[in-house]
Amino acid sequence: MSDRIIFHIDINHCYAQIEEMMYPELRKVSMAVGGHEETRHGIILTKNDLAKAKGVRTGESLREAYEKDPNLLIIPPHYDEYTYYTGKVKEIYRQYSDQVESFGLDEAWIDYTNSQKLFGEPGKVCQEIVNRVYQELGLKVSAGISWNKVFAKLGSDQKSSAPYEITRQNYPETVWPLPVQDLLYVGPATYEKLRSRSIRTIGDLAQYPEEHLKKAMGMAGVMIHAFANGEDSSPVTEVTAVSVPKSVGNSMTMIHDVGSWEELQPVYYVLCEAVSSRLRQQGLEGSVVHVSLRSAGLDWYGCERKLDQKTNLSEEILDAVRFLVSSYDFAVPLRAVGVSLSHLSEAGTLRQMSLFTNEIAREKARRTDIAMDEIRARFGFQAICRACTLVDRPLTDFNVQEDHTVHPVGYFQGRKMVV
Amino acid sequence: MSELYKRYVDVVVRMKKDRQMIPMKLIWDNDREYPIDKVLRVEPRASQVGGSGIRYEVKICGQIRCLFFEKDRWFIESFRP
Numbered sequence: 001m002s003d004r005i006i007f008h009i010d011i012n013h014c015y016a017q018i019e020e021m022m023y024p025e026l027r028k029v030s031m032a033v034g035g036h037e038e039t040r041h042g043i044i045l046t047k048n049d050l051a052k053a054k055g056v057r058t059g060e061s062l063r064e065a066y067e068k069d070p071n072l073l074i075i076p077p078h079y080d081e082y083t084y085y086t087g088k089v090k091e092i093y094r095q096y097s098d099q100v101e102s103f104g105l106d107e108a109w110i111d112y113t114n115s116q117k118l119f120g121e122p123g124k125v126c127q128e129i130v131n132r133v134y135q136e137l138g139l140k141v142s143a144g145i146s147w148n149k150v151f152a153k154l155g156s157d158q159k160s161s162a163p164y165e166i167t168r169q170n171y172p173e174t175v176w177p178l179p180v181q182d183l184l185y186v187g188p189a190t191y192e193k194l195r196s197r198s199i200r201t202i203g204d205l206a207q208y209p210e211e212h213l214k215k216a217m218g219m220a221g222v223m224i225h226a227f228a229n230g231e232d233s234s235p236v237t238e239v240t241a242v243s244v245p246k247s248v249g250n251s252m253t254m255i256h257d258v259g260s261w262e263e264l265q266p267v268y269y270v271l272c273e274a275v276s277s278r279l280r281q282q283g284l285e286g287s288v289v290h291v292s293l294r295s296a297g298l299d300w301y302g303c304e305r306k307l308d309q310k311t312n313l314s315e316e317i318l319d320a321v322r323f324l325v326s327s328y329d330f331a332v333p334l335r336a337v338g339v340s341l342s343h344l345s346e347a348g349t350l351r352q353m354s355l356f357t358n359e360i361a362r363e364k365a366r367r368t369d370i371a372m373d374e375i376r377a378r379f380g381f382q383a384i385c386r387a388c389t390l391v392d393r394p395l396t397d398f399n400v401q402e403d404h405t406v407h408p409v410g411y412f413q414g415r416k417m418v419v
Numbered sequence: 420m421s422e423l424y425k426r427y428v429d430v431v432v433r434m435k436k437d438r439q440m441i442p443m444k445l446i447w448d449n450d451r452e453y454p455i456d457k458v459l460r461v462e463p464r465a466s467q468v469g470g471s472g473i474r475y476e477v478k479i480c481g482q483i484r485c486l487f488f489e490k491d492r493w494f495i496e497s498f499r500p
Contacts, residue, residue, distance in 0.1 A: 021465060021469065021470070021471065022469050022470055023469050024467070024468065024469045025469075084490065085471075088471075134465070135464060135465065136462075136463040136464055136465060136471065137463075137465055137471045138465025138466070138471050139465075
């Protein structure tokens, strides 16, 4: 069977570029898209070229960014616009193939193999797509072409003006000299493990004995070894079916640091209510509650607890959270907190009652949750809230459920690894 | 080339059975109406004044102008601010 032809196309610093396309005057100033500073949901999501030249980096806090460039203009994100325009970009891709797989808002793989007879030579067509996106939507994209998804992505990461082609013939010269952290799935932790074995380039990784990697890192080691050798046969698939989530959670950076459970509890009430409501909407319940805490020193702390019974009640989730957070001593105040429920299953109508829990109280809590959902659905999120959340209004004044979040996506999207 | 400005405008549109949209006249802020004499070309394009959408190259009072249908409203690349 002949090799596949896969394009990977990436909208360069997507959010910033869409803002610039809508308001061209932004191209003349150093600009970044980031969270609201007053509410401290503040990190830089993307930046334009002028901000990049001043050293502003994606992922850093607004404060760090201002230190590098005091004149930096920070724009809050407009997700509706990003979703709309990236959707338009993908409409162009879909004119060339029915196999288009989105990887986040800004990236996509296109399997061009079967379209070749219709449209012609891949290099030319890929360039045509790049040109069309620029002409029709005013957005610059970079593209990579290869026989597998991993190398196609590496190709587009090179940000060359013409589509970057990685073939079976040229990959030892083009891919192997690249630093190993450029490879998909080599994050900071994996990078450290590889570095300790003197693996610095993708070539080093490709030539490293697979067995050793498997011993040290398990299947993840086998996977990245295969990636480095271009052995990735995972298909390009349109993700249309909604996959069942593995966990449902919400997290929050607080408007000010919090130094005690009394202060934190209202925040967790709002978070637990959101998680509980989302679980109910999807007809799910879970049995493991996971809490994540980030201190003002930016250290992460996470712990989890298995519940006796599956639940989607906000009260019960909060009880578990209370128990888990009690192991944190608040020596360093907390900046961001989160809660999630996993080991999910469908919430059945029939349930084994427990002799040791107060089932009447449980039923009451369930009805309270449902009533709150209904009131909010009819009259808005602010229409009803727990009294304790009114003590420090700015701290709890957020609607995590509806505030738009763009979820990061995993490469396998629920599929099994194919190497 | 003189500088262009992005001006959102009211447009009277003829919506055809086959979902084709044909702009018929343009209404400026002072309620002055400008009939569109002819649509010369229709294609998706990014505008140099910002934004993108379906560009209608039209003839208005003998002048060629670019009118854009952007998402759900119309703007013109105007010579006047």
